[in-house]
Amino acid sequence: MDADAVVIALKSRTVPAADAVDASLRALARLRAAGAEQIYFKYCSTFDSTPAGNIGPVTEALMDALGTGFTIATPAFPDNGRTVFKGHLFVGDVLLSESGMRHHPLTPMTDPDLVSVLGAQTTRAVGLIDHTVVGRDAEAVRARIDELREQGVGIAIADAVSNDDLLRLGAAVQGMPLVTAGSGLAIGLPANWGFTPSGAAARLPPPSGHQAVISGSVSAATHQQVLEFLRGGRPAFRVDPLRVAAGEDVAGQALAFAEPRLADGPVLFYSTEPPEAVRTVQSRLGAAEAGELVERTLARVAQGLVERGVRQVVVAGGETSGAVVRALGITGLRIGPQIDPGVPWCAAALPGGDTLRLPGGDTLHIALKSGNFGGPGFFTDSFALLGPDRETS
Ligand SMILES: Nc1ncnc2c1ncn2[C@@H]1O[C@H](COP(=O)(O)OP(=O)(O)OP(=O)(O)O)[C@@H](O)[C@H]1O
Numbered sequence: 148m149d150a151d152a153v154v155i156a157l158k159s160r161t162v163p164a165a166d167a168v169d170a171s172l173r174a175l176a177r178l179r180a181a182g183a184e185q186i187y188f189k190y191c192s193t194f195d196s197t198p199a200g201n202i203g204p205v206t207e208a209l210m211d212a213l214g215t216g217f218t219i220a221t222p223a224f225p226d227n228g229r230t231v232f233k234g235h236l237f238v239g240d241v242l243l244s245e246s247g248m249r250h251h252p253l254t255p256m257t258d259p260d261l262v263s264v265l266g267a268q269t270t271r272a273v274g275l276i277d278h279t280v281v282g283r284d285a286e287a288v289r290a291r292i293d294e295l296r297e298q299g300v301g302i303a304i305a306d307a308v309s310n311d312d313l314l315r316l317g318a319a320v321q322g323m324p325l326v327t328a329g330s331g332l333a334i335g336l337p338a339n340w341g342f343t344p345s346g347a348a349a350r351l352p353p354p355s356g357h358q359a360v361i362s363g364s365v366s367a368a369t370h371q372q373v374l375e376f377l378r379g380g381r382p383a384f385r386v387d388p389l390r391v392a393a394g395e396d397v398a399g400q401a402l403a404f405a406e407p408r409l410a411d412g413p414v415l416f417y418s419t420e421p422p423e424a425v426r427t428v429q430s431r432l433g434a435a436e437a438g439e440l441v442e443r444t445l446a447r448v449a450q451g452l453v454e455r456g457v458r459q460v461v462v463a464g465g466e467t468s469g470a471v472v473r474a475l476g477i478t479g480l481r482i483g484p485q486i487d488p489g490v491p492w493c494a495a496a497l498p499g500g501d502t503l504r505l506p507g508g509d510t511l512h513i514a515l516k517s518g519n520f521g522g523p524g525f526f527t528d529s530f531a532l533l534g535p536d537r538e539t540s
C-alpha cells in the first residue's frame with residue numbers, strides 16, 4: 148500500500164464493549180497482516196466512554212493480542228484545547244466535568260480524573276506519568292515507564308499541556324507495540340520513523356459539484372456553527388426527530404427543500420439543538436432510539452444529496468459521520484488539507500487508496516467534523532478552503 152500510516156475507522160465508541168473489542172481485534176489483525184509495526188488506538192480527545200467501556204476493554208484486548216504488558220493513554224490535543232495535567236483532563240479552561248461533555252447524549256463525562264475513569268474500565272493497574280516528568284525529556288519519560296512497569300502498572304495516563312510535551316512523549320514511545328491516545332500524540336510519531344511532513348501528501352483532486360452540510364452533532368461548538376450559518380442567511384432545513392418518529396418522510400422533505408437551492412451554494416441539514424431540547428426528545432423517544440432515528444434520516448439525506456449532484460459534503464458529529472459514511476458506501480478516505488485542527492478535507496476512496504470516481508468522473512470531497520472542533524464559520528469557511536479557486540494542497 149502506498150501509505151506510511153493507515154487508519155481503520157470504527158464506529159465503536161458507544162457499542163457494547165464486546166462488539167468494540169471484536170471490531171478492534173479484527174482491525175488489528177488486518178493492520179498486522181499489512182505489516183504495521185506500531186499500533187495506535189485513537190479515541191476521543193474528551194475520552195468519551197462509559198464506566199462499561201470502551202476505552203479500557205479495547206486497550207486491554209489489544210495489549211493481550213500484541214503480547215505487551217504496558218501502554219500509555221493520553222487524550223491531550225492542545226491545539227484543540229484538550230490538556231491533561233496531574234491526570235485531569237481540561238477542555239479549554241475548565242475541567243472535563245465542567246465542559247459541555249457533561250451533557251453528552253451518549254457518553255456524559257462527569258469525572259475529569261482519567262486515572263479513575265480508566266481504572267473503572269479495566270482490570271489493569273492504571274498509573275500516571277505526570278508533568279514533572281513529561282516536561283523534562285523523553286529519557287525521563289522512559290525511566291518513569293520502567294518504574295511503573297516494576298510497580299505492576301499496565302496503563303499510564305500521560306500528562307501533556309503543549310505540543311512540546313506530545314513531541315517528548317512521542318519520542319519516548321518509540322518501539323512501544325501499542326500506544327493509545329487522542330489524535331494529538333500523532334504529531335510526536337513521524338520523527339521516530341524518519342518521515343518528513345510534506346504538503347504534497349495532502350493534495351486532493353479538484354473539487355466539483357454542489358455543497359452541503361449535514362449536522363447531527365449536538366455539541367456546543369456545532370451549535371455555534373449552525374447559528375453562524377443561519378445568521379449568514381444561508382438555506383437550512385431542520386430535521387425534527389419527533390416528526391421522524393411520527394412517521395413523516397422528513398428525508399424526502401429535506402431533499403425537496405434542497406433541490407431548488409443547491410445551485411446557489413451550501414445548504415445545511417441539521418438536527419442540532421441545545422441540550423435541553425435534546426433531553427426532551429430523548430425522554431420521549433429514548434436516547435439510543437432518538438440517536439438511531441436521526442442518524443438514519445441524515446444518512447438518507449446524504450445519499451439523496453449525492454444523487455442530486457452534491458460533491459462536497461461537511462458532516463458534523465462523530466456518530467453522524469459514521470452513519471453517513473456507511474450509507475454512502477465509502478470504503479476509504481484519502482486525507483487532504485486541514486481545515487481546522489483535527490478536521491481535514493478528504494476524498495472518498497476505494498480500498499488501496501484510489502480515489503472513488505462518481506458518475507461523470509467527479510470526486511466526492513468529504514470533511515468529517517468532530518462535534519467540538521472547528522471555528523464558528525466552519526460551515527462556510529471549509530468550502531472556501533477547498534476551492535474552486537484554491538489549490539487543495
Ligand atoms: N435533536 C436531537 N435529539 C436527540 N438526539 C439527537 C438530536 N440530534 C442528534 N442526535 C443524536 O445525538 C448523537 C450525536 O452524536 P454525534 O457523535 O453525531 O455528535 P456529537 O456527539 O455532537 O459529536 P462528536 O461525537 O463528534 O463529539 C447522534 O446519535 C445523533 O443522531
Ligand SMILES: O=C(O)[C@@H](O)C(=O)CO
Nearest residue numbers: 190191192193329465517
Ligand atoms: O479526538 C476528538 O476529540 C474527536 O476526533 C472525537 O473523537 C470526538 O468525537
